[in-house]
Amino acid sequence: MKEKITSSQNKRVKQWRALTTKKGRKQAQTYLLEGWHLVQEAIQARHPLTAILGTADQLAAHADVLPADVDQFELTDSIAKTIGDANTPQGIFATVPITATAPVDPQTVQGGWLFLDQVQDPGNIGTMVRTADAAGLTGVVFGLGSASRYLPKVLRSMQGSQFHIQLVEADLHDWIQTFTARHLPVYGTNLDPQAQDYRNVDPVTTGAVVMGNEGNGMAPDLQRLTTRNLYIPIKGQAESLNVAVAAGIVMFRLFG
Amino acid sequence: MKEKITSSQNKRVKQWRALTTKKGRKQAQTYLLEGWHLVQEAIQARHPLTAILGTADQLAAHADVLPADVDQFELTDSIAKTIGDANTPQGIFATVPITATAPVDPQTVQGGWLFLDQVQDPGNIGTMVRTADAAGLTGVVFGLGSASRYLPKVLRSMQGSQFHIQLVEADLHDWIQTFTARHLPVYGTNLDPQAQDYRNVDPVTTGAVVMGNEGNGMAPDLQRLTTRNLYIPIKGQAESLNVAVAAGIVMFRLFG
Numbered sequence: 001m002k003e004k005i006t007s008s009q010n011k012r013v014k015q016w017r018a019l020t021t022k023k024g025r026k027q028a029q030t031y032l033l034e035g036w037h038l039v040q041e042a043i044q045a046r047h048p049l050t051a052i053l054g055t056a057d058q059l060a061a062h063a064d065v066l067p068a069d070v071d072q073f074e075l076t077d078s079i080a081k082t083i084g085d086a087n088t089p090q091g092i093f094a095t096v097p098i099t100a101t102a103p104v105d106p107q108t109v110q111g112g113w114l115f116l117d118q119v120q121d122p123g124n125i126g127t128m129v130r131t132a133d134a135a136g137l138t139g140v141v142f143g144l145g146s147a148s149r150y151l152p153k154v155l156r157s158m159q160g161s162q163f164h165i166q167l168v169e170a171d172l173h174d175w176i177q178t179f180t181a182r183h184l185p186v187y188g189t190n191l192d193p194q195a196q197d198y199r200n201v202d203p204v205t206t207g208a209v210v211m212g213n214e215g216n217g218m219a220p221d222l223q224r225l226t227t228r229n230l231y232i233p234i235k236g237q238a239e240s241l242n243v244a245v246a247a248g249i250v251m252f253r254l255f256g
Numbered sequence: 257m258k259e260k261i262t263s264s265q266n267k268r269v270k271q272w273r274a275l276t277t278k279k280g281r282k283q284a285q286t287y288l289l290e291g292w293h294l295v296q297e298a299i300q301a302r303h304p305l306t307a308i309l310g311t312a313d314q315l316a317a318h319a320d321v322l323p324a325d326v327d328q329f330e331l332t333d334s335i336a337k338t339i340g341d342a343n344t345p346q347g348i349f350a351t352v353p354i355t356a357t358a359p360v361d362p363q364t365v366q367g368g369w370l371f372l373d374q375v376q377d378p379g380n381i382g383t384m385v386r387t388a389d390a391a392g393l394t395g396v397v398f399g400l401g402s403a404s405r406y407l408p409k410v411l412r413s414m415q416g417s418q419f420h421i422q423l424v425e426a427d428l429h430d431w432i433q434t435f436t437a438r439h440l441p442v443y444g445t446n447l448d449p450q451a452q453d454y455r456n457v458d459p460v461t462t463g464a465v466v467m468g469n470e471g472n473g474m475a476p477d478l479q480r481l482t483t484r485n486l487y488i489p490i491k492g493q494a495e496s497l498n499v500a501v502a503a504g505i506v507m508f509r510l511f512g
Contacts, residue, residue, distance in 0.1 A: 123379065127498045136491025157498075164493040235392025235512065237420040241504065242383045242413075248501035249508050256491065 002072040008079050016053065016095065020085045020152050029098045031150040032083070035090035036062065041160025042094055043067060054092035055080050062092070070094075085152030098150065104139070104168045106178035111138030112255035113179075113208040115172050115186075117218050118145040119243060125149070126157020127244040128211065132165060135251040139166030141175055141208075172210065176225045179208055186210065188226035189250060190217050191240055195231035198250050209254060211247045258328040264335050272309065272351065276341045276408050285354045287406040288339070291346035292318065297416025298350055299323060310348035311336050318348070326350075341408035354406065360395070360424045362434040367394030368511035369435075369464040371428050371442075373474050374401040375499060381405070382413020383500040384467065388421060391507040395422030397431055397464075428466065432481045435464055442466065444482035445506060446473050447496055451487035454506050465510060467503045 005013060018024025019032040030050060033039050036058070042049060043065060052059070052066055053073045059066070066072065081089045114132045119125050125147055132140050142149060149155075149167055179186045185207040189195075210226065212218030223229055232246055241249075261269060274280025275288040286306060289295050292314070298305060299321060308315070308322055309329045314336075315322070322328065337345045370388045375381050381403055388396050398405060405414075405423055435442045441463040445451075466482065468474030479485055488502055497505075 127501060130494050131497060131501050133492040134488075134490045134494035134497050159494065161492075161494050232390075232508070233512070234390045236389040236417075238386050238390035238415065238417050241387060241390050242500070244498070245383060245387050245501055245504035248497065249504050252488070252505050256489070 002074065004074045005079060006076055008082060010079075012073065013075075013079055013083070016083050016093070019095065022148070025098065025150055028095075030095050031098060031155070032152070033094045033096055033155065034084040034152065035156075036092050038155065038160050039092055039094045040065070041163050042096065045160075045163035047163055048097055048099065050095045050097055052092070052094050053080075053083065058092040085156075104166055104170075106170075106175045107182070109138060110206050112136065112204070112206070112251070113138060113175075114140045114247065114251065115143060115175060115208050115210040116140060116146045117143045117172055117210055117222055118213040118216075119211060120147055121214055121243075122147055122151045122153035123157050124214065124242070124244045126154040126159075128247045129154075129158045129165070129167065130161045131244065131248045131251060133161035135248075135256045137165060137251065137255055139168060141168045141170050141172065143170070143172035172222055173225065175208070176210070176222060180225065180227055184208070185227045186225070187250070187254065188212075188218050188223045188229035189246060190223060190229050190231065192229070193231055193233070195229040198230040198232050198253055201228070201230060201254065204254055207254070209247070209250050211243055214243050258330065260330045261335060262332055264338060266335075268329065269331075269335055269339070272339050272349070275351065278404070281354065281406055284351075286351050287354060287411070288408070289350045289352055289411065290340040290408065291412075292348050294411065294416050295348055295350045296321070297419050298352065301416075301419035303419055304353055304355065306351045306353055308348070308350050309336075309339065314348040341412075360422055360426075362426075362431045363438070365394060366462050368392065368460070368462070368507070369394060369431075370396045370503065370507065371399060371431060371464050371466040372396060372402045373399045373428055373466055373478055374469040374472075375467060376403055377470055377499075378403055378407045378409035379413050380470065380498070380500045382410040382415075384503045385410075385414045385421070385423065386417045387500065387504045387507060389417035391504075391512045393421060393507065393511055395424060397424045397426050397428065399426070399428035428478055429481065431464070432466070432478060436481065436483060440464070441483045442481070443506070443510065444468075444474050444479045444485035445502065446479060446485050446487065448485070449487055449489070451485040454486040454488050454509055457484070457486060457510065460510055463510070465503070465506050467499055470499050 049070045051071045188210045305326045307327045444466045
């Protein structure tokens, strides 16, 4: 089905606009992908989509790869500019159902995992998911209190990596305890120079790294559950590293 | 001198507001530090400041460490909210003169250096300066076409590291050729798996790493001038790493 939408008062337009808000996403159980790169990643991953929206130019440019079984809505340029969160209008979007995914069982998972403990900045979260993908990890667990993976800025920073690796929302206490009970290493991170220098840890095949909140670091009660807590030695006068940079250094050391 | 400012139409208020724009910074040859963390870093580094602006509460809270020879302006809460770029009002600011710094000579510099080739995203630039500081580098060279180090978001992401290490604006052709003529290694970075795996390069004491533009990577003519170009192997399906994450991994490998 292909429908032209020319009125900015159209009911669907209002619903699509609402997808940049938490309330709108919750009501519709849907989130929005902005820009061809992300839409293409979803199509390549054969991820379920409920609709593809785009300007006439954008829909024509990608007509050969748009899935035939997904409804298309052609938007005027001015309507397209009112949809989505990016400062630079993208001209093409997809709506994606927030479906209940099959539960992921920490008792049986394999490979490298990144655990996020109350990480708040959407750009940091998305960048860490992208880096976890690049480092060959199996998935990322969003602990309770981490920002939502459906925030527009998280989606932008992930660059489509949510279609490549597993994303799970869960209580990190459970995951850490299950991993250590399986004798799999879980490495916490903190700023304490008394912790273990990350360079003195051997690469691992199955295990996890935990990154903490930007301001406060990892919760102390989680730090006590880990196999060991790692430290990246700071040589200059900076107080700390950006959490996504630190995550990249540790993940590429342990899993890359 | 301490002056209370209660009118949002005050001429100084308008000048301070203008410091978040390129034009305003150029006209005043001044930039704005926002928030106590950055103001404190400047004070600790004994960096020249032309004024400190703050709410009554903020000025009182830090009275013991504010330098006596810098003019203070007490702002009402509502005026303070109109100054600066941060979404979260900071309540304290400092104005910093953009002074001509002593020229830095690539013929004689020592230590580790980060060269930025047309990097555009302010958050990435600031994060790389902060990471260079943390990894113990001597300085960062902003090549022609990289975004300005005085952009509010760059300043925020640097977290004060501009007061710890040297920041230089220069033509990277000159710096790369001077380093290699001194037989100092200059490592470019690119996404070509034919390049050298970064893990196979020995740590260096004096030398440089070049990071390129987010979309296009390093300019080909600069890649031809380097000692060698490095590659971070991507194991998953992500197309690339965020440039600041990649810079962190390479800097901590080479200099950390």
